[in-house]
Amino acid sequence: MDELPEGLRRLWSPEGSARQGQPRPGLTLSRIVEAAVGMADEQGLGSVSMSRLARSLGYTTMSLYRYVSTKDELLLLMHDSAWRVPTVLDDFPEQWRPALVLWCREQRTILHRHPWLERIRITERVGTPSQLTWMDRGLRALGGVPLTEYEKGQVLLLLNGFLFWQARLAADLQESLREEERPPEEAIMGVADMIKTLVTADRFPALLRAVEGGLFALPQDWQDPQAGADADFLFGLDRILDGVQDLIDRRLAPAALPD
Amino acid sequence: MDELPEGLRRLWSPEGSARQGQPRPGLTLSRIVEAAVGMADEQGLGSVSMSRLARSLGYTTMSLYRYVSTKDELLLLMHDSAWRVPTVLDDFPEQWRPALVLWCREQRTILHRHPWLERIRITERVGTPSQLTWMDRGLRALGGVPLTEYEKGQVLLLLNGFLFWQARLAADLQESLREEERPPEEAIMGVADMIKTLVTADRFPALLRAVEGGLFALPQDWQDPQAGADADFLFGLDRILDGVQDLIDRRLAPAALPD
DNA sequence: TAAACTATGTGTATGCCGTACACCTCGCGT
DNA sequence: ACGCGAGGTGTACGGCATACACATAGTTTA
Structure with a gap:
């Protein structure tokens, strides 16, 4: 000490x-x-x-x-x-997946409130009380799951990376808009127009196809940007957790080898 | 223009x-x-x-x-x-998964060579030739896959996040070590010891169990830190791609609802 | 009551940083 | 022969983190 x-x-x-x-x-x-x-x-x-x-x-x-x-x-x-850990996490869902979702949501809330957290060097946080607590709660969420402790750590690290990435996107955007003199919508429109100008069939065929196919047309019935961000968050989180699920399933039924 | x-x-x-x-x-x-x-x-x-x-x-x-x-x-x-795009990516594997793995590997190589790339504001890169090219190649890799263009974009963004996260971990570590006066191994040992001191049963039960269960004992037969980093990289990448695979499978067989 | 001590706050100075601006000096096209 | 403009320089400004000597005021002690 x-x-x-x-x-x-x-x-x-x-x-x-x-x-x-x-x-x-x-x-x-x-x-x-x-x-x-x-x-x-x-x-x-x-x-x-x-x-x-x-x-x-x-x-x-x-x-x-x-x-x-x-x-x-x-x-x-x-x-x-x-980064103080909220008390919600003192009591957890039993199932690992909802538990991890809760764990991620709470971290996301914090990162959303303090976008600058993303900027602080990761090695700086290592021995910090809040960090150890988060780690503990995450491991608890994975308590009953048939993975090695090392793998559990890897899973949590992976999720953390995703959360930080989302925070980073938000923070960079926010900061860019702060420096802009144009109002936000206008700036975003400007960038979209710029992209459409630059993306030509000869240099970027696949990108052009995607743009025309709706890469920048937003999904479903969104209007609220918040809802859009939430949908994006859930998309990524679901992919990762599906991948973890696969790993767990494979551990539970190790017999079936690929033919 | x-x-x-x-x-x-x-x-x-x-x-x-x-x-x-x-x-x-x-x-x-x-x-x-x-x-x-x-x-x-x-x-x-x-x-x-x-x-x-x-x-x-x-x-x-x-x-x-x-x-x-x-x-x-x-x-x-x-x-x-x-970020200049290497010509390897002019010719791609047919299958989406090996193609994406290649795409990731090439980006990882670049990030490894230039760890500071991770620091540059994401919005800064938006209209850059190299960035559009990377996007184009990624979309090409997903060319034949039954996802919407928007979803393809989401997948690429997710992978990018993972790559950046890995780069960030490496960059932060490197920078911390640069500031250290102790030699690297010693510094790392010091941190590990510190963790072991701080992690007590009353405050961090799950963490303590994990530490004792080998959270910091490294997997398999590694000695080479490079090999360890590679293994970690592949672990995360596989989880994410498995998740994407799931999504694709679900698109191909939409009939089977959960009972 | 007087003296000494110390926690708290201040002012000044140093050496970095990015960059605005006035200048100097060539070598070329006229 | 001349002058123009591109390339390079020196000086100066405001902002940054921070080292260090100093001022002050309240408590503890004599």
Whole structure:
């Protein structure tokens, strides 16, 4: 516990606990982290600088360094705070598949609320309390399934990748739109038009066929972009879980070899 | 073609073509891009700054701005250059599955060679020649398959997500190790030890069981880390493609409803 | 009550970054 | 011979993270 890297130690200690009798907080670690998370949510992680953050709290840049020894440490704290595991996951569906779907949905909700989470280096999160908890819950969901523990880990990693990818798509889009001067619909229309101009039969035959066949015409009766995003999410999730199901089935009936 | 965003225009124009008879190149766009790619490959994208790049070429910072109007534009050029589609993909396996596997493998090779590609904003790549070509090849691989064009797009996007996720894991790891002062094995051991310390039965029962059950004990007879990474790659890819297979099967035999 | 200590906040300075802008200097076409 | 324009440079600005010396005020101790 004592040789933990600087930032992690704070996360695993049972709160500051006010060393002697020092009063007069003024600033507070949690206030800082909270403000930073809010700022990142609203204006993107890129706009969170030590000086802007301090100013938004009514203090000077350097005051933050009394609470955090480096910006990376602040990011780690923001990360762990945002990834707090909801209590829904204390009680699980019995079946592995609905359980995993729930696990994914909850993570998706978090990533949706804090798109910048996707940006934080994965190795940074390794020893974080929230991360270990998520891992634990995921493994519990797969508790009764006939896979090796290593394979279970692989499955969770695969799902995590999918979730992060979805988050990334959303975050990149959001950020691009933020930088655009045109209104969102117009910008998107512009890109679609551009694609249609560039995709010619000689260079991109298959793509052209797909575009004409409705690659950009959206499925079913959607209007609501939210519904579209949900449908896309479920499409990918279902493919992956079907693949996992296949693996499990094969484990259960190992006799049938391919002819 | 004329209203393309600044950076894209250059990518779609048939090469600079030396306006009149200006000689004395000295610097060259392609030399710059090449050097930037090399630097990013070797020392990470973070170490590519305009001044360091210029210095490595023997020029001053500002000289680069004669060839590129902004650093983002340079990144776009690096991106397109690195993503050039290999000619292997001009000729494809007939079967969709081996074709897609090939498609993925080739992308993986590129991402492996240029880990920083993963960092470039996805929306940035949309209109890029290389990106459209990759899309075209992927759709061709799925040419004979009974899915809607929209679904084909979804499948390709899903696979792309997986590829990017793998690249991201590798890139983050590499970068972390670069920042470490300890040698790689030692650092990795340190993390493993840390995990084992933190994972206690009361807070993480399922995780503890998994750790004891071999979550970190690697599968089969691997020693070579490369072989391990390959195995992980194939595991994920197989799950996803199995899921796609299921969908296709269901399309071919739509009669059988679940009882 | 006075003195010392210390947690908290500030101001200044350094060295990076991207890039705007004014300049300089060639070699070519006139 | 001249001037024009392309290619290269130097300087300067504002923003970034952060090191370090300093100011201040409240508690603890003498």
